[in-house]
Structures are given as structure tokens and as C-alpha cells.
Amino acid sequence: MNMASNVKEVATEILNFIRVYKDGSVDRLAGSPIVPPSASDPETGVSSKDIIVSQNPPISARIYLPKHLLDQCQHPKIPILVYFHGGGFCLESAFSFDETKLMNSLASSANAVVISIEYRLAPQHPLPIAYEDCWAALQWIVSHSNADCDSDKEPWISTYVDFGRVYIGGDSAGANLAHNILMRAGSEGLQNGVKIKGAFLTHPYFWGTKPIGAETRDVERREKLITYTVWQLVYPDAPGGVDNPMLNPVVPGAPSLAGLGCSRLLVSVAEKDLMRERGIMYYNAVKESGWKGEVELVDVDGEDHSFHILVHHSHNAKKHINRLASFIV
Template sequence: MASPKEIARELPPLLRVYKDGTVERFLGSSKVPPCPQDPETGVSTKDIEISQNPSISARVYLPKLNNSETQKLPILVYFHGGAFCLESAFSFLHLRYLNIIASQANVLVVSVEYRLAPEHPLPAAYEDGWDALKWVTSHSNGNVPNAEPWLIKHGDFNRFYIGGDTSGANIAHYTALRVGGGEGLHGGVKIAGALLAFPLFWSSKPVLEESVEGHEKSSVKKVWNFVYPDAPGGIDNPLINPLASEAPSLGNLGCPKILIFVAGKDELRERGIWYYEAVKKSGWQGDVELVHVEGEEHCFQIYHPETDKSKDMVARIASFLV
């Protein structure tokens, strides 16, 4: 009988790393293939490669066209959640959710499959997100080696959005800061707006109505230390604490509007409110809106898209992506 493998480190209840380098994940939905045409929404999906080194890919969503082969659609570059170490752009949950978003909002979605920790500790996911953004916008002038025809034919780069849920919302925030900090995108493409659903932020000190008791042992801090063990400043690194002393000013966010969602029963609720208030006070010249969904759990709209509150959230997102 084979002896059990030795555990190197673990992050209960999410995953475990063994000394032979293998990683066992306990949460996350299974990966599923793309669909030429989803029977419920009419959305078509395909998987594409963005880069081989590093390995970055994406799932692209094209809603049913209105009898026009040349119809131009808003573009949403989307970063999935999962604490930087779980889930996938190819998961069942995100396929179902983004089919709904693409259909209801009538947008072309590029859902990025970035590298996950612990195999690829942060900041790998951030760099992958930025590289994916540059690759997508390179289609605006048609000068890209591995071009995606849907983006060239149907993408409207004057209506170019970024967004994500939880850790993916964190990545979207970071890319907006890079753009606003002077790192331009291909073809002079501008970000029309950022969608941040239940954004993952934290710091060494509790904020607003967060509990002081147990703050040091919060699940967010445990996750951050696991996915970015060498982070300068630890939990006050600017990537996780947007108000850290070394963080770029939120006044530099490179988009004209931001839509933030928080949920009443979410551990990250106060952080989303805190971020919203900080953006308003930063001197940023855009419009920021906070939608507080009472009585709901973290990322409820992905797990339970059939509920009225999930449908209301999707409708609000659709009205934002215009």
C-alpha cells in the first residue's frame, strides 16, 4: 500500500500543497468545454490562447447577433474570482454566469484564464491580467499575430470595459490604476468603466464596522499570506491595501466610471464600502456608484443566478455596460 504523501503547507478549507509539488484543491466548480451556441441564451463561446510563455488563455463570449454580421458590441475583459488560487475562466459557474451577462448586456466578453497560486505566486495573476488587457486592445488597430476574429469583427473599442468578482475585481482595480498611471493601452484605447463585484481588499487595521476581535486571523489575511508569501509589506502591500502608504493615488484610476457591488452577509462588505468612500475622497474625476445588496452572500449572483436579486444585479450590470 502506498504511503500517504507528505503535506508541505495548506490553506483550509481551500487547498493543500504536498512536498512533491502537487496541489489538491477542495473547492471550485469543474471545468467545462465552450459551447458553439448555448441553448438558453444563444451565446457562443470559444477558448483561445493569448500567450504561451507565460501561459495565458481566455474564453470568449459572443451574444446572438441582431441579424447583422457586422454588428459592433461593447467589450468586457473579465477576471474571475477565487482568492487568486481557485476557479477558472473555464469553470461551469463562470460559463453559466457570463453567458447570462453576455446575453443580457449584449456585450462581447473576454474571460481571462490567468495563472493561479500557489503554483504561480502573486504577482503573476496581476501581470497576466495586464498582458491580457494589452493583447485584447491590440485588436483595435488589427496588428496582432494571433488575432481573434470576433474581437476584430464585433468589438467596439470605444466601449471597452474591465471587471471581475472578488480577487478578479482586485485585478481589475489594479489594471485601471496602471492605465491611469500612464501605462497606455494599444491603439490609445480608453477604459470606459470598471465593474467591481465584491472586491477583495484588506489591511492590517480593521475599517468601518469590521470586528477588531479576530482581525489578525481573518480568512483574507490567511489567503493573502498564502498566495503572496513574499509580498513587501505583507497585508499592507498596495495590491491588497489600496490605501497603503506606498499605494498609487486612487485619483489616478484610469476610467470615467466605476460600479461596485457589496453584499450584506459578505465578509468583504465593509471593504467594498471603504473603497467606495476612499475613491470619492481621492480627487478622482469619475462617477462611482455603490450597490449594496442586503441579505445576500458573497458572489450570490454566480451561485444562484435564478433569484430575483441576481437578476436585478445582472440588469444593473447591463445598464452599466453601454
């Protein structure tokens, strides 16, 4: 038997990240393991469960609620955070260990309902599918603001959420998703007239062909950077390539950032992050756009991309998670 005939041919490979074969199958080489929800998280006391957002398209989510609220006879209304996980649009999950750890911490520290969206991943589901999934999920969530309850509604949302305090957030690709959701919310609006009060973008995945700051000027080197190769993989048909406004929101001709659909914005960057200067440029562009909201920048020294997730027990990670939680009021 010829063993070589059983070896699959690689079509695309981004080392230590993802491998795509010519038969369409994918090996995801990074990301944390899937874990179940918990009736009471041992560290935070937060309850979580998995829910179906939509059957067609298939969108699910993990929702979190501080357990002490379930034990009360009265039901206070609290903020909701709709979260989009990172992973370059092709890795990670709302059901993974790292994401569950972060969501439990945010729900506990912010005393908020938190819902992490399980959007479909590239390359099997190339962009803009993730954008559409996250938009559909957010619209489904805010539809609960209608007092006429029906069987499709999630009781943790309809019972506990103050729809005057809707927040969205994300890290890395999830922060990119959050930005694009804000732009769409600003132009199209949400169901029942619900407004997004605030959003945080942590280490946002933005890029472009024109180098800025300390980024390399070497074109060949730039095209081998993960910021470039991942976008080619997840959105091969993107008009403008890495200068598509969804990845480069400050490219000439991009929609004005004055159209962001929230009233408060928190942008976080980290000193050692490859995309740090992109985040700072985005923050400055928002400030200069004529946008009427309040924008703040947090720059953490000595840390790298997504440090608050990857090294979640460190002092800086806990401090940053508390900073994100304190933004939700």
C-alpha cells in the same frame, strides 16, 4: 509495505478551500467543474469558444458573442467586457461552470463581446503573476484596435468590438485584479491609446491589518481569517504583507486612487460579506481622491460574498447580473 510512507505531508491548508503539500502538489477543495464552450448556449443563445492569448507566458481565455450577431451579414460594433474571475487567486477558472454561466448571462443581457481571462493560479504561480497575465491579456485585446489585421488576431474581437466601449470587471479576487489593472492603465496607458470606459468591481477582495467598522479587533482572530491566510499563501513575498497597496489600496503611501484609468466605476458589496466594509471604504476613498470619473455603489441586502455566482438562479442574483449588464453601454 508501509502505507504511511505513501501519505503526503501537508505544508499549508485552508479548510474547504485549498491544501498544499510539501512536495509542491495542490488539492483545490472548492470551485465548480470545467465545462466546454458552446456554439449556442441553450438559455441565452450566446456562442463561446476558447482561444489562446499568449503562448509565452501561457495565457488563454473563453470568448463569448451573442449568436444573433454571427447570423447577420453586417457586423455592428458592440462593447467588450474583459473579465477576471474570482477564487482567491488560487481557485476557479475561466472555463468553469459558474464562470461560463455568468459570462453567458452578461454577454446576452449587455449585448456585448465578453472575454474571460484564464490567468495562472497561485500557489504554483504566486502573485504578482496573475496581475501580469491579466495586463498582458488586456493589452493583447486592445491591440486589435489597429486596423492592420494579422494572423494572431481573434476575428470576434477585430470584427465586432467598438474600442471606444472597453470595460473590465471581476468578482472577489477578480475585482482586486480589475482595480490593479485600472491603476496600471492610468499610469502606463493601453496600446493604440485605447481607454477603459468603465469597470465594475463586485465584492472586491481588499484587506488590511487595521480593523475598520465591525471587523474584529482581535489580532489573533484576524490572522486566522481567510482574507489574511489566502493572501499569505498566494503572495508570500508581498512587501507590507496584507498592507501591500495591491490588497489595501487605501494604506498610507499607496498610489492615489485619482489615477484610476477609467471614466466610470461601479463598486458592489453584499450585506453579509466579510469584506463589505472594505468595499464601501474603497468607494468612499475613490470619491474623495479627486478622481474625475463617475463612481457608484450598489449594496445588496441579505446576501453574502459572490451570491450572484453561487446562487445564480435566485431573484437577487438575476437582478444583480442585470445591473452589471446595464452598466455596459
